[in-house]
Amino acid sequence: MMASDLYAENSDVLAIFFDLDNTLIQTRKADARTCSKLVEVLQQEYGLPQDAAVESATTFLRAFRARPDDDTYGLDEWPAHLWRNSLPKNYRHIAKNISAEWINLRFKNLALTNDVIHLLETLREDYLLGLITNGPSRAQWQKIERLGLRKYFDCLxxxxxxxxxxxxxxxxxxxxxxxNVEPRTCIMVGDKLETDIKGGKEAELGGTVWIPLQKDEESSDLPDFTIEKVTELPEVLPNSPKLKRTIAKVC
Structure with missing residues (x-):
């Protein structure tokens, strides 16, 4: 079944579910950008050699991505712990300061863009919106609260x-x-085939929209639509002129 056929049969889309990381917010890019800036801070403000600064930031980011939270630590204490383990021994005393800079700069880089805000505000006029995100509870809710996401969603x-x-x-x-909607009236939008797209299909949602994290990534679990960025979503929604033209050609 072609995507346009699917929407032709299930044109009453009532709800859109979004993934969070690398879908609505560019988490990997933001985290890499933040660490790149902290390499400069480590060199200019604390005197680390360039190689040591780069290695420290790389080690931290790898550890943080592998485990973004540990509930045996305070939420803001965990990144400080990771920085302490990533810095050279004679610089570990600055871990708390670097961690504070990481947290503040990270959330600035994670903030919703104006285009995404406009998208969500516009979609709310016609659809129910849901956020479905994998991850540790504290870490994900910290993003939701710090980025002010609650107001855009009917379900999180x-x-x-x-x-x-x-x-x-x-x-x-x-x-x-x-x-209070049927699965067939919902669309899932996300960046991961193995979670967002596969799960949406197994739940028999009305459609899935994939945003590849890498442009050369190939799909085995075929999504109904593939777009390059979330702001392109209106182009594949049932009431869009582009989609109507597609359906007309198929029919």
């Missing part, structure tokens, strides 16, 4: 609070239940 689900995570169909069905 973080896998760390639940018995399931994407691609388990139950997390998608839970979102449908909270919004």
């Amino acid at each position: 689900l973080v896998s760390g609070d639940l018995p399931w995570e994407k691609p388990d169909q139950e997390i998608f069905l839970e979102a449908c239940k909270k919004l």
Whole structure:
């Protein structure tokens, strides 16, 4: 079944579910940009040699991506711990300061762009919106609160609070239940084939929209649509002129 055929049969889209990281916010790019800036800070303000600054930031980012939170530490204490383990021994006393700079600069880089804000505000006029994100509860809710995301969504689900995570169909069905909509009337938008797209299909949602993290990434679990960035989403929604033209050609 072609994507246009799918929407021709299920044109009553009521809800759109979004992934968070690397879909609505560019987490990997923002984190890399933040660490790049901290390399400069480590050199200019604390006197680390360039090689040591780069190695420290690279080691930190690798560890943080592998484990963004550890609930045996305070939420802001965990990155400080990772920085302490990443810095050369004679610079570990600055870990707390560098961690504070990491947190502040990171959330500036993670902030929703004006285009994405406009997208969400516009979509809310016609659709229910849900956020479905995998990850540790504290770390994901910190993003949601610090970035002011609550006001854009009718439903927010973080896998760390639940018995399931994407691609388990139950997390998608839970979102449908909270919004009182049928799965066939919902669309899932995300960057990961193995979680967002596979899970959306297994939950029998009305459609899936994939935003590849890398342009050369290939899809085995074929999404119904592929777009380059989330702001292109209106181009593949049922009421868009582009989609109507596609359906007309197929029919």
